[in-house]
Amino acid sequence: GLLFRVGEDWYFLFVLGVLMATISFMMDLIIFRLYEAHRWLYQEVGDYLVLKYLSWTIYPVALTAFSTGFANSITPHSGGSGIPELKTILSGVELEEYLAIKNFGAKVVGLTCTLSAGSTVFLGKLGPFVHLSSMVAAYLGKMRTSVIREYEDKFKQNEMLVAAQAVGVATVFGAPISGVLFSIEVMSSHFAVRDYWRGFFAATCGAFMFRLLAVFNSEQETIAALFKSDLKIDFPFDLPETFFFVILGAICGAIACAYLFCQRWLLAAVKENRLTGRLLATDKPLYTALVVLLLASITFPPGLGQLMASRLSMKEHLISLFDNRSWFVLAQNVSMAAPQLGDPRGLWQEWCHPSATIFGTLVFFLVLGLLSLPVPNPTGAAIGRLHGEVLALLFPHGIRTEGTAYPIVPSGYALAGAAAFSGAVTYSVSTALLVCEATGHMAHVLPVVLAVLVANAIAQKWQPSFYDGTIIVKK
Amino acid sequence: GLLFRVGEDWYFLFVLGVLMATISFMMDLIIFRLYEAHRWLYQEVGDYLVLKYLSWTIYPVALTAFSTGFANSITPHSGGSGIPELKTILSGVELEEYLAIKNFGAKVVGLTCTLSAGSTVFLGKLGPFVHLSSMVAAYLGKMRTSVIREYEDKFKQNEMLVAAQAVGVATVFGAPISGVLFSIEVMSSHFAVRDYWRGFFAATCGAFMFRLLAVFNSEQETIAALFKSDLKIDFPFDLPETFFFVILGAICGAIACAYLFCQRWLLAAVKENRLTGRLLATDKPLYTALVVLLLASITFPPGLGQLMASRLSMKEHLISLFDNRSWFVLAQNVSMAAPQLGDPRGLWQEWCHPSATIFGTLVFFLVLGLLSLPVPNPTGAAIGRLHGEVLALLFPHGIRTEGTAYPIVPSGYALAGAAAFSGAVTYSVSTALLVCEATGHMAHVLPVVLAVLVANAIAQKWQPSFYDGTIIVKK
Numbered sequence: 023g024l025l026f027r028v029g030e031d032w033y034f035l036f037v038l039g040v041l042m043a044t045i046s047f048m049m050d051l052i053i054f055r056l057y058e059a060h061r062w063l064y065q066e067v068g069d070y071l072v073l074k075y076l077s078w079t080i081y082p083v084a085l086t087a088f089s090t091g092f093a094n095s096i097t098p099h100s101g102g103s104g105i106p107e108l109k110t111i112l113s114g115v116e117l118e119e120y121l122a123i124k125n126f127g128a129k130v131v132g133l134t135c136t137l138s139a140g141s142t143v144f145l146g147k148l149g150p151f152v153h154l155s156s157m158v159a160a161y162l163g164k165m166r167t168s169v170i171r172e173y174e175d176k177f178k179q180n181e182m183l184v185a186a187q188a189v190g191v192a193t194v195f196g197a198p199i200s201g202v203l204f205s206i207e208v209m210s211s212h213f214a215v216r217d218y219w220r221g222f223f224a225a226t227c228g229a230f231m232f233r234l235l236a237v238f239n240s241e242q243e244t245i246a247a248l249f250k251s252d253l254k255i256d257f258p259f260d261l262p263e264t265f266f267f268v269i270l271g272a273i274c275g276a277i278a279c280a281y282l283f284c285q286r287w288l289l290a291a292v293k294e295n296r297l298t299g300r301l302l303a304t305d306k307p308l309y310t311a312l313v314v315l316l317l318a319s320i321t322f323p324p325g326l327g328q329l330m331a332s333r334l335s336m337k338e339h340l341i342s343l344f345d346n347r348s349w350f351v352l353a354q355n356v357s358m359a360a361p362q363l364g365d366p367r368g369l370w371q372e373w374c375h376p377s378a379t380i381f382g383t384l385v386f387f388l389v390l391g392l393l394s395l396p397v398p399n400p401t402g403a404a405i406g407r408l409h410g411e412v413l414a415l416l417f418p419h420g421i422r423t424e425g426t427a428y429p430i431v432p433s434g435y436a437l438a439g440a441a442a443f444s445g446a447v448t449y450s451v452s453t454a455l456l457v458c459e460a461t462g463h464m465a466h467v468l469p470v471v472l473a474v475l476v477a478n479a480i481a482q483k484w485q486p487s488f489y490d491g492t493i494i495v496k497k
Numbered sequence: 498g499l500l501f502r503v504g505e506d507w508y509f510l511f512v513l514g515v516l517m518a519t520i521s522f523m524m525d526l527i528i529f530r531l532y533e534a535h536r537w538l539y540q541e542v543g544d545y546l547v548l549k550y551l552s553w554t555i556y557p558v559a560l561t562a563f564s565t566g567f568a569n570s571i572t573p574h575s576g577g578s579g580i581p582e583l584k585t586i587l588s589g590v591e592l593e594e595y596l597a598i599k600n601f602g603a604k605v606v607g608l609t610c611t612l613s614a615g616s617t618v619f620l621g622k623l624g625p626f627v628h629l630s631s632m633v634a635a636y637l638g639k640m641r642t643s644v645i646r647e648y649e650d651k652f653k654q655n656e657m658l659v660a661a662q663a664v665g666v667a668t669v670f671g672a673p674i675s676g677v678l679f680s681i682e683v684m685s686s687h688f689a690v691r692d693y694w695r696g697f698f699a700a701t702c703g704a705f706m707f708r709l710l711a712v713f714n715s716e717q718e719t720i721a722a723l724f725k726s727d728l729k730i731d732f733p734f735d736l737p738e739t740f741f742f743v744i745l746g747a748i749c750g751a752i753a754c755a756y757l758f759c760q761r762w763l764l765a766a767v768k769e770n771r772l773t774g775r776l777l778a779t780d781k782p783l784y785t786a787l788v789v790l791l792l793a794s795i796t797f798p799p800g801l802g803q804l805m806a807s808r809l810s811m812k813e814h815l816i817s818l819f820d821n822r823s824w825f826v827l828a829q830n831v832s833m834a835a836p837q838l839g840d841p842r843g844l845w846q847e848w849c850h851p852s853a854t855i856f857g858t859l860v861f862f863l864v865l866g867l868l869s870l871p872v873p874n875p876t877g878a879a880i881g882r883l884h885g886e887v888l889a890l891l892f893p894h895g896i897r898t899e900g901t902a903y904p905i906v907p908s909g910y911a912l913a914g915a916a917a918f919s920g921a922v923t924y925s926v927s928t929a930l931l932v933c934e935a936t937g938h939m940a941h942v943l944p945v946v947l948a949v950l951v952a953n954a955i956a957q958k959w960q961p962s963f964y965d966g967t968i969i970v971k972k
Binding site: 199203206207214216222229234245246250258261264454455459462465467469472 | 673674678681682685686687688689690691693694697698701704705708709712718719720721722725732733734735736739926927929930933934936937938939940942943944946947950
């Protein structure tokens with residue numbers, strides 16, 4: 023019989039969710055350990071600048087070169103973002119090999135190593151993880167059909183893939199609802215409410231397990247949002263600020279256009295250039311190593327890195343960008359006792375450079391983010407943070423001139439920026455819900471949605487989406 | 498050209514959203530004024546019990562009798578919830594007359610009067626409002642085709658209806674995202690991502706306008722959630738509490754089954770009984786007046802009403818149920834200065850009866866809610882609140898035995914109960930997001946979703962949904 027609308031294979035969806043959550047969590051754990059090792063190495067080598075430079079650059083270069091080489095030696099299908107290929111599969115094209123389970127190990131190892139180098143090279147976990155989740159779903163589906171000796175129909179396979187994509191998004195961000203919506207928006211053009219239910223069920227199992235493991239590992243005291251933010255619910259923002267949120271949306275849309283253009287141009291240029299094209303075709307590990315070496319040299323902390331908070335990991339970047347205190351105000355009271363290392367409330371100091379100011383640091387971070395490899399999230403949050411910090415500087419006592427003064431909270435703009443930029447790049451509006459779920463804060467939902475809509479309108483007018491762009495270049 | 502995925506008729510969606518938001522807001526305002534007038538009348542008549550009784554009962558009886566009579570005299574299509582009929586229309590059946598704009602005025606007046614009697618009779622605004630929104634959309638569509646002399650196709654009409662339904666939900670709760678999701682879940686079985694985008698755009702315009710009007714009317718200082726709740730984000734709930742949330746989901750599912758059964762039985766019994774059946778067919782206003790008189794007599798404050806906080810309006814019920822302090826703890830310190838009348842922080846005292854305790858009051862409220870006319874929301878919140886208060890009583894210092902003590906927060910359970918009960922009754926999971934959007938609080942999203950899934954599994958196994966049940970009885 024039917025166990026409500028999820029259908030008879032709810033156990034299958036449950037297993038998929040729990041499995042992917044465990045993998046996602048273990049991956050995060052290993053990435054964190056490898057990242058800690060790098061930080062430890064960098065600190066231990068002492069004050070010799072050459073040693074510092076070598077320890078800073080060689081570690082990520084070795085990791086990424088190894089990951090590319092390892093993955094490439096097993097299969098050519100383990101690289102890349104994954105979402106463009108999945109979109110192609112869902113539209114009806116047969117890419118049987120692409121979902122083969124033998125690519126799974128290579129992709130896990132490759133992704134872990136690449137993300138461990140994340141303090142220097144920004145790469146997203148989302149796309150590859152959705153690919154991983156689809157592989158597991160395809161494998162589980164084959165296993166089931168071989169056990170119950172039932173003919174596996176194409177229709178059911180696609181149903182499973184849709185659920186797997188929701189699980190992939192949900193277990194990266196611990197966000198069940200937006201996981202479903204984002205995967206629907208990015209992947210399909212039509213879908214059944216039945217699929218939505220199945221995705222919802224699987225994504226909830228996944229997100230719950232993902233947060234549960236964090237509690238078991240004593241990272242968190244209880245199940246809570248991934249990037250807890252202490253934003254106010256009573257008075258989240260002043261009414262005229264809506265205008266600034268809309269402007270932020272327009273800025274994010276424009277920057278997303280520039281980003282999408284640069285990204286396509288870069289992809290094509292690398293392919294067409296004789297030197298890089300040959301290198302990419304024949305010796306991918308060497309090519310990756312060279313790119314990483316270049317980027318790591320730029321982010322070297324005693325060099326340009328001091329201008330871009332490069333000592334922070336990806337997660338720390340986001341936590342510091344969502345900090346609900348105004349950096350500008352904090353910077354005026356630097357004389358206060360510096361918080362202990364590892365305290366998230368002290369992360370903002372990485373952005374405060376004595377000679378370049380917070381704004382300079384943020385701008386530099388943005389420019390590099392735009393020229394660097396694809397990584398929507400921290401870029402958008404940084405745009406929003408910069409916008410918010412400038413507003414906090416312009417209106418130190420809030421906008422209203424009479425009555426109670428409510429200072430501007432820059433982290434609200436960081437939320438909106440993250441949602442608007444990633445929404446514009448991927449052509450989706452559910453990123454507004456994604457940032458709400460990831461921070462556990464919903465009072466900003468209306469201005470965030472407005473910013474996302476404006477950014478989308480601009481990006482969709484001028485550029486193809488990130489995934490469509492990749493498909494265009496690969497053709 | 499296309500203005501991104503919303504399509505060329507974005508101005509149409511914008512107008513629809515803004516218009517429905519204004520109507521929703523004006524309606525709320527008038528309802529509040531009429532409700533205030535009733536409260537004033539009840540207080541002014543002095544201490545004569547007979548006068549008090551008359552003023553308590555005659556007012557809502559007159560309002561509802563007038564509304565039924567007025568609406569009936571114009572058209573028979575203005576009554577009822579609206580959602581079952583819309584579901585029928587979307588499935589392809591022609592009910593042209595049902596969306597005619599001439600029913601609009603009758604429905605607005607009828608709904609306003611009925612809801613103004615809301616302190617005694619519980620009735621939902623959601624269903625009728627979705628019907629209103631669809632009427633407006635159909636009318637705007639006709640207007641447009643007559644202006645641009647374009648053939649109006651069935652396909653486009655349905656697209657508009659889907660968007661209108663999202664707007665209807667969004668402008669009742671000020672919740673853009675869950676408005677879209679709820680309308681999709683309840684109305685359709687398949688849909689296009691393009692429709693989802695259009696609904697999203699229109700619902701955002703509507704929800705924004707709806708909250709904006711509240712600011713212009715000085716009800717709120719800024720754009721914020723409808724039922725702001727001060728729940729903690731740092732430590733929303735302890736891990737073992739997840740178990741209690743799941744139990745709450747099961748309880749809500751079981752009660753939803755009982756409710757759905759009673760509701761169908763009552764609908765059929767009223768129709769089949771010779772006396773009530775004839776009354777319903779020939780003299781609807783009299784029938785309504787008698788039912789309201791009966792209910793108002795039960796809720797008479799000096800009588801049984803003192804056991805069910807009947808002096809609170811629907812909105813005050815929800816605000817008091819979502820109060821983040823434990824009533825049980827508050828009741829132990831009643832000696833503290835009573836807050837001023839009208840302060841939302843004093844509303845809980847309505848639930849604290851000297852001889853019957855908070856629990857008795859809640860149980861009584863529930864029993865009546867179950868036997869009364871359909872109103873998912875406060876019933877579910879009350880179930881959850883009762884569950885939470887009992888837990889707070891059983892574990893006064895929280896669940897964990899070592900380390901920091903975190904007391905149980907009953908309002909978290911009220912949130913989950915509201916979502917689980919209304920989700921089970923309507924067969925939808927997006928109610929989980931709806932309560933998050935309506936309260937601006939997202940940290941409880943995972944346990945709330947779990948409770949909703951469990952409640953849905955139970956309800957879908959044993960009973961048809963509220964809307965399907967109504968369709969079955971009407972056949």
